[in-house]
Amino acid sequence: xxCVAVRRSRIxxxxxxxxxxxxxxxxxxxxxxxxxxxxxxxxxxxxxxxVNSFCRFAIQAFLFLSAAVLVHSYAHRWKGLVxxxxxxxxxxxxxxxxxxVWSVIYTFLAVWRGRQxxxxxxxxxxATGKAWDHLYFIVLIFQFYLLFPVMLRALQFLRRQPxxxxxxGALVQAVFFMWDQRVFAIPNRASWAARFGFYLFAGxxxxxxxxALQDWTRKNKWAVAAVWxxxxxxxxxxxxxxxxxxxxxxxxxxxxIVNIYAVASCLFFLAVSQWVTARGGLPARAALSLSRASFxxxxxHPLGLAIWRHLTATGNPVLFHLSVWAGGAVVLxxxxxxxxxxxxxxxxxxxxxx
Numbered sequence: 344x345x346c347v348a349v350r351r352s353r354i355x356x357x358x359x360x361x362x363x364x365x366x367x368x369x370x371x372x373x374x375x376x377x378x379x380x381x382x383x384x385x386x387x388x389x390x391x392x393x394v395n396s397f398c399r400f401a402i403q404a405f406l407f408l409s410a411a412v413l414v415h416s417y418a419h420r421w422k423g424l425v426x427x428x429x430x431x432x433x434x435x436x437x438x439x440x441x442x443x444v445w446s447v448i449y450t451f452l453a454v455w456r457g458r459q460x461x462x463x464x465x466x467x468x469x470a471t472g473k474a475w476d477h478l479y480f481i482v483l484i485f486q487f488y489l490l491f492p493v494m495l496r497a498l499q500f501l502r503r504q505p506x507x508x509x510x511x512g513a514l515v516q517a518v519f520f521m522w523d524q525r526v527f528a529i530p531n532r533a534s535w536a537a538r539f540g541f542y543l544f545a546g547x548x549x550x551x552x553x554x555a556l557q558d559w560t561r562k563n564k565w566a567v568a569a570v571w572x573x574x575x576x577x578x579x580x581x582x583x584x585x586x587x588x589x590x591x592x593x594x595x596x597x598x599x600i601v602n603i604y605a606v607a608s609c610l611f612f613l614a615v616s617q618w619v620t621a622r623g624g625l626p627a628r629a630a631l632s633l634s635r636a637s638f639x640x641x642x643x644h645p646l647g648l649a650i651w652r653h654l655t656a657t658g659n660p661v662l663f664h665l666s667v668w669a670g671g672a673v674v675l676x677x678x679x680x681x682x683x684x685x686x687x688x689x690x691x692x693x694x695x696x697x
Contacts, residue, residue, distance in 0.1 A: 410546025512544025
């Protein structure tokens, strides 16, 4: 029997959290274009850089979320190899087919832009998630799915020692970082799950007892908000110093600051998700709708942004800034509605995911 979570209560806070992460990913990609193309002397460069730096927690948060959801879905009825095979068959197929389809689409886009890609290069891009900038995340999830049975067994063994479990996750990530920086530059380092090891370990622990995490964030919401605000300010200031090549006392600790900010953001936006869910109404319904369409939006929005930028290219500064923000809104609306429509069709999941 396939091990699924249809009998477990749905955690609506995680749906809202997913919606926040989806919007943040889109916002990061919207602002990365002006950050890369504008002169640092531009009046609005600081705004774009600040917003882009704010979005630097999104991938870590998505990995945390994915791990939490997977453990919540399977841990309570895991039956060893039988469950592992059922999980792999379902998850890898649901994820893999849309991934291949979009890798082909983005490869054609790259060829149209003038890049030379043969069959061997395409297979390499497919294996590393490099067909387009955002697809490496899918490769990270593939790796996590493959490792999940072993990691779940280890989590169940150490479930009464949560700090040790989190310490192992932090150690995995730290060793990967130090090896890449001091020993050997790891190729395609963004495509290795170990680079984000702590977030996968933390997400799995959260999925084992999400109520406990919610109680903790509810009791400590103001402390979480304070740490998040301070870490956000530090992250933005260090990011600006690195981009602008200006001296900063903490520039050498950029990786550590980004990770503190990412962890604080996960906790802060979980608290925000609790608040949105409790209040209900239009914001909660919109977040749930966005969450259901999140995978399709994630896969398709870079294509929409590329088309928008091609169609609205201009040398007029005012129109440029307007097109940046308008493009984000239009691409979100189109990808959101297109995903919702595709999900109603029999084969739409092959493009929009399930």
